[in-house]
Amino acid sequence: HAAKAKELRGKPGSTKDGHHIPLLANVGKPADADPALEYGAEGVGLFRSEFLFIGNSEPPSVEEQTKAYAELLSRFPGKKVVIRMLDAGADKPLPFLTPEDEPNPALGLRGLRTLKAHMNVLEGQLKALAAADAQTEADLWVMAPMVADEHEADYFVKLGKSFGLKKVGVMAEVPSIALMADKVAEVADFVSIGTNDLTQYTLAADRTLGSVANYQTAWHPAVLRAIKLIADAGNAHGMPVGVCGEAAADPDLAVVLAGIGVNSLSMTPVALDDVRAELASWTLEEAQEKAAKALNGDFYTPAE
Numbered sequence: 001h002a003a004k005a006k007e008l009r010g011k012p013g014s015t016k017d018g019h020h021i022p023l024l025a026n027v028g029k030p031a032d033a034d035p036a037l038e039y040g041a042e043g044v045g046l047f048r049s050e051f052l053f054i055g056n057s058e059p060p061s062v063e064e065q066t067k068a069y070a071e072l073l074s075r076f077p078g079k080k081v082v083i084r085m086l087d088a089g090a091d092k093p094l095p096f097l098t099p100e101d102e103p104n105p106a107l108g109l110r111g112l113r114t115l116k117a118h119m120n121v122l123e124g125q126l127k128a129l130a131a132a133d134a135q136t137e138a139d140l141w142v143m144a145p146m147v148a149d150e151h152e153a154d155y156f157v158k159l160g161k162s163f164g165l166k167k168v169g170v171m172a173e174v175p176s177i178a179l180m181a182d183k184v185a186e187v188a189d190f191v192s193i194g195t196n197d198l199t200q201y202t203l204a205a206d207r208t209l210g211s212v213a214n215y216q217t218a219w220h221p222a223v224l225r226a227i228k229l230i231a232d233a234g235n236a237h238g239m240p241v242g243v244c245g246e247a248a249a250d251p252d253l254a255v256v257l258a259g260i261g262v263n264s265l266s267m268t269p270v271a272l273d274d275v276r277a278e279l280a281s282w283t284l285e286e287a288q289e290k291a292a293k294a295l296n297g298d299f300y301t302p303a304e
């Protein structure tokens, strides 16, 4: 596989019969653009903006943020770059934003919920993103994490557009947004599925807890069915649906996701070679057959 994988590196992600599935990179800081480009990412599918906020006692200024976003965007001229709004709370607590007394932090203030409780942070970040967009040539998409339903999606999309952002979407990480996917597709420009959290919340098993780690697999047909609800709604409305959780980095699961109808996959850069090679080994129809089996639970072995 390794030789074939390297040979394909400069090529776009595609099934054997030529259906383009863009393969993008997950990036945690501007310097991670190097491995993304080295491994042939077609853009950035998830830029985790938390790094700018971690280790500080207050939010970074609009100027600091603009500089960091522009630095990233300037590495990808003409390419898609999806920047995620600050995802503070739960497994990513920030001292100045996250309450310390929540009994269930994963079910508390995190993601968009935190931002709505700190409008200065929310608006400062949107302002910086719009400014960085104006300075650079990348195709900037902006999304919010931990969005519950179409009402929150509509709120965030309208707010983002009021700051001048062109493509505004949401992450699908909570079962409620998957169940409402047809409504979400009416208001959002795109959806990116965060399978790490979608798995945690679908199976009601804390992703940070070793004692329930056996539940944390997106091969569970319940997770795949939630993904299918979103992919079907997106495809019916012409709304792009990507996956940016760990699931996209598993080559066999990546083929299943393509078969379910997901339009793009974003992963840690080192996973790109293997996913690209595996995807190129199957036709779309074969991927769809695998997806049907996976949705039926055929590839899921319950843990002891």
Ligand code: PEP
Binding pocket: 046, 048, 087, 173, 193, 194, 195, 196, 197, 198, 244, 245, 246
């Ligand atoms: C996810 O939840 O799948 C995701 C991509 O976001 P994070 O892992 O940063 O919560």
Ligand code: MG
Binding pocket: 145, 173, 194, 196, 197
């Ligand atoms: Mg998440």
